[in-house]
Amino acid sequence: MIILFGIFIRYNEESDTHWIEYRREKNISSDSENDFYFRYPSFQDVHVMIFVGFGFLMTFLKRYSFGAVGFNFLIAAFGLQWALLMQGWFHSLDYTDGKIKIGVENLINADFCVAGCLIAYGAVLGKVSPVQLLVLTLFGITLFAVEEFIILDLIHAKDAGGSMVIHTFGGYYGLSISWMLYRPNLDQSSRLQGSVYHSDVFAMIGTLFLWMFWPSFNSAITDHGDGQHRAAINTYLALASTVLTTVAISSLFQKHGKLDMVHIQNSTLAGGVAVGTAAEFMLMPYGSLIVGFCCGIISTLGYIFLTPFMEKYLKIRIHVESITYMPCRES
Amino acid sequence: MIILFGIFIRYNEESDTHWIEYRREKNISSDSENDFYFRYPSFQDVHVMIFVGFGFLMTFLKRYSFGAVGFNFLIAAFGLQWALLMQGWFHSLDYTDGKIKIGVENLINADFCVAGCLIAYGAVLGKVSPVQLLVLTLFGITLFAVEEFIILDLIHAKDAGGSMVIHTFGGYYGLSISWMLYRPNLDQSSRLQGSVYHSDVFAMIGTLFLWMFWPSFNSAITDHGDGQHRAAINTYLALASTVLTTVAISSLFQKHGKLDMVHIQNSTLAGGVAVGTAAEFMLMPYGSLIVGFCCGIISTLGYIFLTPFMEKYLKIRIHVESITYMPCRES
Amino acid sequence: MIILFGIFIRYNEESDTHWIEYRREKNISSDSENDFYFRYPSFQDVHVMIFVGFGFLMTFLKRYSFGAVGFNFLIAAFGLQWALLMQGWFHSLDYTDGKIKIGVENLINADFCVAGCLIAYGAVLGKVSPVQLLVLTLFGITLFAVEEFIILDLIHAKDAGGSMVIHTFGGYYGLSISWMLYRPNLDQSSRLQGSVYHSDVFAMIGTLFLWMFWPSFNSAITDHGDGQHRAAINTYLALASTVLTTVAISSLFQKHGKLDMVHIQNSTLAGGVAVGTAAEFMLMPYGSLIVGFCCGIISTLGYIFLTPFMEKYLKIRIHVESITYMPCRES
Numbered sequence: 006m007i008i009l010f011g012i013f014i015r016y017n018e019e020s021d022t023h024w025i026e027y028r029r030e031k032n033i034s035s036d037s038e039n040d041f042y043f044r045y046p047s048f049q050d051v052h053v054m055i056f057v058g059f060g061f062l063m064t065f066l067k068r069y070s071f072g073a074v075g076f077n078f079l080i081a082a083f084g085l086q087w088a089l090l091m092q093g094w095f096h097s098l099d100y101t102d103g104k105i106k107i108g109v110e111n112l113i114n115a116d117f118c119v120a121g122c123l124i125a126y127g128a129v130l131g132k133v134s135p136v137q138l139l140v141l142t143l144f145g146i147t148l149f150a151v152e153e154f155i156i157l158d159l160i161h162a163k164d165a166g167g168s169m170v171i172h173t174f175g176g177y178y179g180l181s182i183s184w185m186l187y188r189p190n191l192d193q194s195s196r197l198q199g200s201v202y203h204s205d206v207f208a209m210i211g212t213l214f215l216w217m218f219w220p221s222f223n224s225a226i227t228d229h230g231d232g233q234h235r236a237a238i239n240t241y242l243a244l245a246s247t248v249l250t251t252v253a254i255s256s257l258f259q260k261h262g263k264l265d266m267v268h269i270q271n272s273t274l275a276g277g278v279a280v281g282t283a284a285e286f287m288l289m290p291y292g293s294l295i296v297g298f299c300c301g302i303i304s305t306l307g308y309i310f311l312t313p314f315m316e317k318y319l320k321i322r323i324h325v326e327s328i329t330y331m332p333c334r335e336s
Numbered sequence: 337m338i339i340l341f342g343i344f345i346r347y348n349e350e351s352d353t354h355w356i357e358y359r360r361e362k363n364i365s366s367d368s369e370n371d372f373y374f375r376y377p378s379f380q381d382v383h384v385m386i387f388v389g390f391g392f393l394m395t396f397l398k399r400y401s402f403g404a405v406g407f408n409f410l411i412a413a414f415g416l417q418w419a420l421l422m423q424g425w426f427h428s429l430d431y432t433d434g435k436i437k438i439g440v441e442n443l444i445n446a447d448f449c450v451a452g453c454l455i456a457y458g459a460v461l462g463k464v465s466p467v468q469l470l471v472l473t474l475f476g477i478t479l480f481a482v483e484e485f486i487i488l489d490l491i492h493a494k495d496a497g498g499s500m501v502i503h504t505f506g507g508y509y510g511l512s513i514s515w516m517l518y519r520p521n522l523d524q525s526s527r528l529q530g531s532v533y534h535s536d537v538f539a540m541i542g543t544l545f546l547w548m549f550w551p552s553f554n555s556a557i558t559d560h561g562d563g564q565h566r567a568a569i570n571t572y573l574a575l576a577s578t579v580l581t582t583v584a585i586s587s588l589f590q591k592h593g594k595l596d597m598v599h600i601q602n603s604t605l606a607g608g609v610a611v612g613t614a615a616e617f618m619l620m621p622y623g624s625l626i627v628g629f630c631c632g633i634i635s636t637l638g639y640i641f642l643t644p645f646m647e648k649y650l651k652i653r654i655h656v657e658s659i660t661y662m663p664c665r666e667s
Numbered sequence: 668m669i670i671l672f673g674i675f676i677r678y679n680e681e682s683d684t685h686w687i688e689y690r691r692e693k694n695i696s697s698d699s700e701n702d703f704y705f706r707y708p709s710f711q712d713v714h715v716m717i718f719v720g721f722g723f724l725m726t727f728l729k730r731y732s733f734g735a736v737g738f739n740f741l742i743a744a745f746g747l748q749w750a751l752l753m754q755g756w757f758h759s760l761d762y763t764d765g766k767i768k769i770g771v772e773n774l775i776n777a778d779f780c781v782a783g784c785l786i787a788y789g790a791v792l793g794k795v796s797p798v799q800l801l802v803l804t805l806f807g808i809t810l811f812a813v814e815e816f817i818i819l820d821l822i823h824a825k826d827a828g829g830s831m832v833i834h835t836f837g838g839y840y841g842l843s844i845s846w847m848l849y850r851p852n853l854d855q856s857s858r859l860q861g862s863v864y865h866s867d868v869f870a871m872i873g874t875l876f877l878w879m880f881w882p883s884f885n886s887a888i889t890d891h892g893d894g895q896h897r898a899a900i901n902t903y904l905a906l907a908s909t910v911l912t913t914v915a916i917s918s919l920f921q922k923h924g925k926l927d928m929v930h931i932q933n934s935t936l937a938g939g940v941a942v943g944t945a946a947e948f949m950l951m952p953y954g955s956l957i958v959g960f961c962c963g964i965i966s967t968l969g970y971i972f973l974t975p976f977m978e979k980y981l982k983i984r985i986h987v988e989s990i991t992y993m994p995c996r997e998s
Contacts, residue, residue: 008953045899046377046708052879060875074871075931078878082910086956107952109896112903135914206538207868209405213391216409217383234440237376241443248413252466269406290438291339294417377708537869540736544722547740548714565771568707572774579744583797600737621769622670625748 043229044109050221051116053214055081059123061211076135080126081119084142088118091150096157113225117171121149124175125182141182149174172278212273219244219277240277242290243297247276250301258309268305275304374560375440381552382447384545386412390454392542407466411457412450415473419449422481427488444556448502452480455506456513472513480505503609543604550575550608571608573621574628578607581632589640599636606635705891706771712883713778715876717743721785723873738797742788743781746804750780753812758819775887779833783811786837787844803844811836834940874935881906881939902939904952905959909938912963920971937966 060077092114093105105111122145126138152174224236248269255268276297391408423445424436436442453476457469483505555567579600586599607628722739754776755767767773784807788800814836886898913934938959 042705043373045895046380049708049712049880049883050380056875056879057872074868074875078875078931078935079910079914082907086904086907086911107900109899112900206405210388210541210872213387213405213409217387218380221380233376237440238438238443242417245413245417248410249417252410269409273409374704377711381711537736541719541872544718544736544740548718549711552711564707568771569769569774573748576744576748579741580748583741600740604740 047221047225048113050218054218058215084119085115087146088115095150095154121171121175125179239293242293243276243280246294246297247301248273250298251305254305272304275300378552378556379444381549385549389546415450416446418477419446426481426485452502452506456510570624573624574607574611577625577628578632579604581629582636585636603635606631709883709887710775712880716880720877746781747777749808750777757812757816783833783837787841901955904955905938905942908956908959909963910935912960913967916967934966937962
């Protein structure tokens with residue numbers, strides 16, 4: 006990794022000491038125009054989502070909360086280095102000197118790439134060893150970079166919040182690896198999947214941090230100015246509307262109108278995922294609410310009806326997230 | 337909600353695609369002048385306060401921590417949509433086309449509005465159902481918008497951190513609903529109010545996040561530039577000074593000089609509330625310390641002497657927060 | 668404290684109402700040039716590190732998690748007021764009117780100063796009373812300000828992330844006080860140092876928040892523009908690389924290749940500490956990776972081999988952190 010970084014990776018103009026000359030050339034009036042100040046707060050929010058959000062979301066398993074946070078930490082730290090390289094080769098390669106120029110936007114993209122893999126691991130949680138996870142990450146991130154190159158650079162699709170690139174990839178990659186890794190005798194380990202009280206509170210920490218910072222996730226790499234502003238507002242509204250819909254649907258299908266906290270923990274995020282691709286557009290506030298509304302319904306119903314069906318017939322224990330992200334794609 | 341949003345709510349100039357033309361008109365030199373970059377980091381901090389801070393502050397009740405976080409989540413997500421509408425009608429209505437133009441400042445105000453209601457719910461915690469809470473939120477936010485309209489637009493009071501508007505409203509609304517909802521036989525439920533060890537650590541997460549991000553809360557909607565800068569410094573100093581005073585007073589009244597963690601969890605925030613209204617003014621650093629000092633004393637003493645008195649004579653179990661915010665108002 | 672603040676501390680130009688005149692004089696084009704917008708998001712991240720990060724890092728002790736968070740809160744709140752004064756006298760004193768002018772940069776520096784003391788307290792955790800800690804803080808911060816004055820103002824060393832000033836001070840101050848406070852009969856209290864499951868998850872919250880926000884810590888007071896940008900990238904890479912090395916070394920020395928979570932919790936942060944001093948320089952991305960790599964090795968090996976040795980011969984139970992920061996200094 007050190008050698009590869011030594012050969013390929015350099016600072017970009019905005020993080021280089023030549024920034025002052027670059028500023029003069031481009032006629033930029035002040036330091037506050039540095040991309041750092043546009044994107045750094047969002048970057049930190051995304052960073053919190055990756056390490057605290059995804060880490061604690063997985064803690065709802067009995068006897069597994071500590072490992073979930075720890076492995077999530079390890080995999081994310083490895084993945085982001087590899088993602089900087091892979092994404093650099095496919096997107097940011099400067100052909101004049103064969104170097105990848107990195108700045109804060111690349112760090113955000115690397116975090117996004119890691120997010121794609123972490124979503125996939127929801128499907129195999131508690132069934133694979135850390136070394137297996139590292140190998141899966143190596144493949145996953147390479148696949149991700151290729152997929153991203155095809156969608157963004159060949160098809161030229163616009164995907165601000167990465168709904169298509171990140172979440173669909175995460176969902177299907179998770180499905181594939183859980184299919185491949187499936188062994189009948191592993192089924193007994195699923196007995197450990199029950200949740201305990203304190204674990205649930207920890208998982209709620211994960212859900213809340215993901216939910217709160219999703220507007221940053223969707224607006225992190227959109228255009229400066231009104232683009233970021235609009236993406237944040239749209240995501241915020243879609244998320245708020247999904248929470249209400251999820252709670253409503255969830256209590257309809259439960260006896261005594263009680264809430265199933267697993268629905269809350271998973272479906273509330275669907276609105277943010279669904280609005281991701283379109284967050285930058287002039288969706289209008291009511292449009293965001295409609296997206297959130299549909300998503301809450303599809304995702305919760307999907308979770309209620311699809312999960313038992315798949316478990317029974319396909320004998321695959323798919324983690325809720327893979328389910329959540331599949332129907333979302335369609336909206 | 338979708339229909340109401342469809343009819344009334346539009347993006348404002350700074351989150352609209354016409355931003356470039358607007359920039360040219362107003363002679364704004366760069367994208368970094370967009371209100372988004374002035375307010376978004378503060379908005380995210382306030383968002384964390386609402387969902388993690390208030391959510392986990394309520395977790396100190398035995399057997400109630402999960403519900404507290406979950407219901408807080410539901411109510412806040414509902415409240416902020418309604419608040420966007422209500423506050424829009426009273427404050428941001430554009431009379432030329434009858435639309436409400438929203439930007440990041442409106443999102444912050446909606447969060448503030450929700451904060452007012454969440455403070456009130458401290459008083460009825462564990463005694464009402466989620467549906468009752470939703471109805472209370474509907475009324476609460478409507479009342480709040482009317483109250484805000486009277487204080488800010490008719491009396492033209494200056495209230496940067498919302499001490500008057502938000503916290504006093506929260507305190508008295510909480511008192512009123514706990515008065516109305518009071519039933520003698522409900523008293524047995526207060527046996528569940530004891531705290532357990534792990535719940536206390538969770539509640540500490542809530543307290544810390546509220547405490548840390550209070551400077552953002554008080555500076556979020558103040559004037560750009562020196563206003564925000566000064567509000568943050570004043571709040572920071574007042575909060576630091578309150579912590580010391582609270583600990584000192586609390587150990588004076590405890591046997592063996594031990595600390596009562598309930599005092600810490602509640603009174604340390606009083607300084608931030610008290611300095612809220614005046615945070616933007618030239619209060620001078622020592623002024624902030626004095627505010628924090630007085631507040632720590634009044635709030636902790638109020639908690640020690642007022643709570644048993646009220647419980648005995650008025651038979652109302654008032655949540656600590658309502659107590660905390662009442663004396664604060666006077667300073 | 669109030670009197671000292673009254674005599675000495677005033678707002679600086681950027682948080683004063685005279686900001687508009689100051690802007691005109693210095694020909695600053697807009698409010699977004701106010702230092703507040705360059706540093707405030709980083710300040711909030713550092714603030715989270717101090718109160719949540721250090722607080723929860725100490726929670727891994729059995730029967731001590733609540734006290735750790737609470738005392739950390741108290742000491743930090745006291746320390747930062749005193750640090751504002753001491754650092755002000757040594758660094759920011761305006762000789763024309765004998766006042767200290769404070770702005771957001773001073774708040775960050777005060778937080779850094781408190782960090783130095785909190786690191787030291789890792790060494791005496793669970794052995795001293797809160798009052799002793801307050802006295803130690805009073806001395807510690809005074810010593811810190813003198814040390815900082817010598818290193819930064821007399822020797823004119825460059826120390827962006829404060830590795831030299833903050834962490835070395837913390838390590839040695841911790842060693843000194845644990846040496847002085849050592850009593851043989853206190854050794855029995857170390858039985859309480861074992862960790863329990865939920866405490867470990869809480870400690871992981873501390874570690875993660877420290878790890879995630881370290882780029883903000885190292886870039887908070889560096890130069891505007893490319894300086895902050897580069898410091899953040901370097902720290903991010905060094906941290907990612909340390910995590911991998913720590914996990915690798917840790918599993919080599921454990922039976923069955925299992926991870927020792929204490930290593931993870933302590934050594935992963937070493938990379939950020941080590942890169943601190945040099946973060947602002949043109950270290951090159953691969954340079955940061957090398958720093959992180961070396962640090963992970965030295966810190967984990969140091970923890971594995973040095974700790975038992977010192978416990979046996981010197982009869983001092985040194986907290987891991989003091990160990991961690993000692994070898995780091997050399998890299």
